[in-house]
Amino acid sequence: MATQIGEGKSLTELVISWEALPEDFQLEDKPVENTSQPVLAGALREILELAGFIQPQMLIASNFALCATLNGQFIAKAPDWIYVATVNQNLGERKSYTPNLEGDIPAIVMEFISDSDGGEYSVKRTYPPGKWFFYEQILKVPIYIIFDPNGGLLEFYQLENGRYELQQPNSDGLHWIDSMRLFLGTWQGTKEARTGYWLRWWDESGNLLPWAVERVEQESQRAEQERQRAEQERDRAEQESQRAEQERQQKEKLIAYLQSQGIDPDTLLSE
Numbered sequence: 027m028a029t030q031i032g033e034g035k036s037l038t039e040l041v042i043s044w045e046a047l048p049e050d051f052q053l054e055d056k057p058v059e060n061t062s063q064p065v066l067a068g069a070l071r072e073i074l075e076l077a078g079f080i081q082p083q084m085l086i087a088s089n090f091a092l093c094a095t096l097n098g099q100f101i102a103k104a105p106d107w108i109y110v111a112t113v114n115q116n117l118g119e120r121k122s123y124t125p126n127l128e129g130d131i132p133a134i135v136m137e138f139i140s141d142s143d144g145g146e147y148s149v150k151r152t153y154p155p156g157k158w159f160f161y162e163q164i165l166k167v168p169i170y171i172i173f174d175p176n177g178g179l180l181e182f183y184q185l186e187n188g189r190y191e192l193q194q195p196n197s198d199g200l201h202w203i204d205s206m207r208l209f210l211g212t213w214q215g216t217k218e219a220r221t222g223y224w225l226r227w228w229d230e231s232g233n234l235l236p237w238a239v240e241r242v243e244q245e246s247q248r249a250e251q252e253r254q255r256a257e258q259e260r261d262r263a264e265q266e267s268q269r270a271e272q273e274r275q276q277k278e279k280l281i282a283y284l285q286s287q288g289i290d291p292d293t294l295l296s297e
Contacts, residue, residue: 040151042164043095044127051091051100062175063138064088065218066225067107073227073235079206085110085129091122092132094164099153103160107136111205125165133205135161136171136225146172162190169203171210171225178223180212200228208235 067088074080086109091102102122113129125131137146137157148156151163161167162185170190172181182201183190195201200209209228217224217237227235284291 040164041097044124045093045095045100046124046127047091047093047100047102047122051102062220062222063106063140065220066138066173066175067136069217069237070107070225070227072237076238076241077227077229077235079208082116083112085113085120085123087120087123090120092135092165093122093124094160096153096155096164101154101160101164103157105132105135105157105161106138107134108132109134109206131165132167134169134171134203135165135167136173139172139174139176158190163188168205173212173225175223178212178214180210180225182210198232200232 071080071086074086080086086107088107089104092105092108093100093102095101108123110123110125110132111130113123115128123129139146145157147158149159149162150156151159155164158170161170166185166188168185170183170185172183173179180195180201182193182195184193185191193201195211196209198209198211200211202209207230209230209232211226211228213224213226213234214222215224217239229235281291
């Protein structure tokens, strides 16, 4: 299947097709990766797994070949994180993905800035085309996200009339992703010995979805709260028992006193 796109008579016509990546193809667009990138990508997936979001037909991956064929030449980019709602086949190991041929166009593509060459913003259309041009004009990915882990800047672009338009967050600093029914935003803190900015998911009600370590902490806190509640209940029961014992002792003393005075306590207590 081929698609032709053009932006004017002065620009070369681009013919796009969707073909399987050859076994001997070498990925030219090697990701510029630092130690933070796989941690950031893994943290995003972890939250979705724990929330029960990920389904067998979905593809959520990072740093592997996202492919298309442009004017008979294979192109592969290695985004830092992608989400595809439906793929035709659920493969255990996948080294590449070709949209339309193997399933849906990715709903979201993310790039984490790790250098200063600005490749994430490249609109170069000659072979090999820049990332921005590839995602916007060739794949037509609906949402393109550029995130700076060092400064915490999140740029959220949405495809509108064939062009990426920068979207503003809501009053809580979050971006709604309708295809996922989730919010995406930034969070500052520490995970896996990394302290800094992270991308996080929030549910429809604006509740932050936790990582595994946070779930453990929450369960621990709930267990401690339950222990304290049980202890307070025991204390109240003990106090009630002590109060009842005091009343019993006082009643016995009163009965003994009345009897010492020749008064029948049953007569008085029954009145």
